Amino acid sequence: MVPKTSMGGGFHIGGVKLLLLIAVVVVLVLVSVTAYFLNLLTPGFVIETYVNGKPVNAFIQVFAVLPPGGNASLVEVWNGTAFNGVARVPITALAKIAKEWVIEGYGGEGVGVEVVATYVNKSTVYYNIWFTTYQPDQLLNTINNPLISAVRLNYETMRLNLDLKTELGTGFGAGTPQIPTPPAPPGCWWNVLWSWQTPQEMIPVAWVFDKAPNYLGGYLGAYSSQQTSATVYFYASAGITQGGSAGITYRLIGTSTQVSTTYWTGLGFGLKQPSGGFLYHLGTLGVAELRLVCITGNQYVYEAYVASIANNGQLYYSTNMSYIGNLTTLYSKYTGTNLQYVPFDEIYVGGGSAYSYWFSNIQTYSSPFGMVGAIPIGSIIAYAAKAASKALSVPGFILANLAAGLQVSTMQVSIILISVDQASSVPAYGDLLAVALPVTYSQSAKNYYYYPYILGFNVTSLGRYSSGTSMYVDGPGVVYNPCVPIFNSYNWTVYVYIGNSPLLVPGGSVTAMLYDSSDKLVWSGTFSVPTSFDGSPPHGPAVVSVPWTVFNYGVPYNTYTMVITYNGYTTKYGSISYGTSTTKFTIYAEYQSCGSP
Numbered sequence: 001m002v003p004k005t006s007m008g009g010g011f012h013i014g015g016v017k018l019l020l021l022i023a024v025v026v027v028l029v030l031v032s033v034t035a036y037f038l039n040l041l042t043p044g045f046v047i048e049t050y051v052n053g054k055p056v057n058a059f060i061q062v063f064a065v066l067p068p069g070g071n072a073s074l075v076e077v078w079n080g081t082a083f084n085g086v087a088r089v090p091i092t093a094l095a096k097i098a099k100e101w102v103i104e105g106y107g108g109e110g111v112g113v114e115v116v117a118t119y120v121n122k123s124t125v126y127y128n129i130w131f132t133t134y135q136p137d138q139l140l141n142t143i144n145n146p147l148i149s150a151v152r153l154n155y156e157t158m159r160l161n162l163d164l165k166t167e168l169g170t171g172f173g174a175g176t177p178q179i180p181t182p183p184a185p186p187g188c189w190w191n192v193l194w195s196w197q198t199p200q201e202m203i204p205v206a207w208v209f210d211k212a213p214n215y216l217g218g219y220l221g222a223y224s225s226q227q228t229s230a231t232v233y234f235y236a237s238a239g240i241t242q243g244g245s246a247g248i249t250y251r252l253i254g255t256s257t258q259v260s261t262t263y264w265t266g267l268g269f270g271l272k273q274p275s276g277g278f279l280y281h282l283g284t285l286g287v288a289e290l291r292l293v294c295i296t297g298n299q300y301v302y303e304a305y306v307a308s309i310a311n312n313g314q315l316y317y318s319t320n321m322s323y324i325g326n327l328t329t330l331y332s333k334y335t336g337t338n339l340q341y342v343p344f345d346e347i348y349v350g351g352g353s354a355y356s357y358w359f360s361n362i363q364t365y366s367s368p369f370g371m372v373g374a375i376p377i378g379s380i381i382a383y384a385a386k387a388a389s390k391a392l393s394v395p396g397f398i399l400a401n402l403a404a405g406l407q408v409s410t411m412q413v414s415i416i417l418i419s420v421d422q423a424s425s426v427p428a429y430g431d432l433l434a435v436a437l438p439v440t441y442s443q444s445a446k447n448y449y450y451y452p453y454i455l456g457f458n459v460t461s462l463g464r465y466s467s468g469t470s471m472y473v474d475g476p477g478v479v480y481n482p483c484v485p486i487f488n489s490y491n492w493t494v495y496v497y498i499g500n501s502p503l504l505v506p507g508g509s510v511t512a513m514l515y516d517s518s519d520k521l522v523w524s525g526t527f528s529v530p531t532s533f534d535g536s537p538p539h540g541p542a543v544v545s546v547p548w549t550v551f552n553y554g555v556p557y558n559t560y561t562m563v564i565t566y567n568g569y570t571t572k573y574g575s576i577s578y579g580t581s582t583t584k585f586t587i588y589a590e591y592q593s594c595g596s597p
């Protein structure tokens with residue numbers, strides 16, 4: 001017979017187990033509820049926000065680009081505040097829009113979503129704006145498949161450095177924050193005042209005018225590949241202003257759409273062929289105006305972007321250059337100035353030689369720029385609005401200067417080819433000019449400013465052109481004595497640009513001089529820039545190579561100044577001259593101990 005005390009003890013132990021089980025369940029429920037409200041159990045976009053490298057709890061707004069067929073092009077789908085500098089945006093916020101894209105036949109393409117982050121610290125508002133893409137059918141599949149959802153909780157991660165800023169007191173009125181309307185936070189946020197989407201338009205990726213059609217001829221091609229398909233990315237742009245053209249900041253703001261393509265299209269020009277032509281996609285463009293709500297002033301952002309590319313990225317060509325002429329005319333009308341023609345290179349045909357250049361090379365050579373070229377979509381939007389009798393509430397000079405950046409995913413695809421390989425008689429000579437927007441764009445990551453170039457070209461007979469130059473240098477700011485001498489020198493890559501464009505000069509040399517802290521010259525050297533005639537790919541950078549033994553390494557460091565001068569260059573047949581330019585920067589030589597471990 002079992003004692004009653006034993007039965008009582010057994011019941012007591014079972015009760016504790018039951019209570020523990022209930023407690024665990026309660027904790028799990030609380031954790032699950034907390035995770036649910038923090039969007040930790042739903043796949044999402046992870047947005048990390050920083051100011052000067054430090055995480056901040058910014059207010060996040062997410063806007064989805066809308067599919068073709070409607071009037072608006074942008075709609076807000078989510079907002080919330082970051083926690084410890086991180087916000088999770090559930091992908092379910094995009095589900096409704098994603099279904100619309102699938103219905104319209106764009107399920108497999110990359111479509112746009114815009115993230116705007118805003119942070120207020122006392123009287124300063126920090127913010128950034130960035131587009132990225134998602135694939136609608138993939139997003140919906142992730143939502144509908146729990147197994148996929150479980151392994152894709154971080155659907156995509158974005159790191160936003162809030163490097164744009166304005167002061168609350170810089171508006172025309174008082175700088176007092178307004179009382180927010182729920183669900184906005186007690187700070188600053190952005191309203192989309194309006195947005196518009198064009199009908200389907202021709203979106204030119206490259207064009208050529210042959211100004212000597214009876215003398216020179218050639219070929220313009222795009223997306224050439226013998227080996228692989230490519231993803232073509234289209235970058236959105238923004239004009240940010242607080243009133244007046246002098247206060248405008250132009251910049252590229254991320255990828256608004258992308259399309260995979262295996263298409264190759266080209267056209268011949270000159271001699272017995274048309275004197276010009278252009279290659280284009282069909283697609284829709286979006287434009288929007290955003291206003292910062294927290295100041296009694298006029299902090300606005302005007303955006304333009306490629307909203308969609310039709311027919312799976314199919315390329316077309318046309319020799320009716322009146323369309324391009326209309327765009328350039330509109331640009332001049334709205335801005336009061338003409339597009340700038342940059343002297344890119346000299347042309348020679350004869351002796352079995354011809355001129356050709358593959359603009360995929362720019363992707364590798366043209367640091368710090370992440371684009372191959374630009375498309376004047378602001379002028380296309382203005383052209384479409386005029387045809388549709390649509391009045392857009394955007395200053396014309398801002399709209400005309402908005403461009404879409406063009407990029408390709410792989411170096412195996414030559415995104416644009418320009419070739420001049422025919423002549424009425426040989427030897428034949430000419431010049432190739434490339435088009436640039438004469439307006440400054442900023443590159444936030446490198447604090448660099450440039451004129452975006454358009455893949456539009458003029459082929460001319462041999463002329464007389466000149467251009468200034470500018471430089472960007474990429475390399476170490478701190479050097480150390482090597483403990484194991486596995487290398488002989490430290491290298492700096494010198495990019496010499498034609499004017500303020502991101503196009504590199506076709507030749508010349510740079511001279512580098514190294515001075516110590518007492519301004520004594522301790523080393524110098526001259527290095528070549530690749531040319532069209534030395535067997536190297538032209539329009540490449542020079543590499544300055546300094547023996548590591550030149551530096552005197554100190555504790556904590558010794559200071560040196562590097563001065564680099566581009567010595568100018570005149571092309572082989574004398575038609576183009578590029579001027580000199582100089583830049584300098586500081587190098588710290590730091591001693592490191594190489595004792596045994």
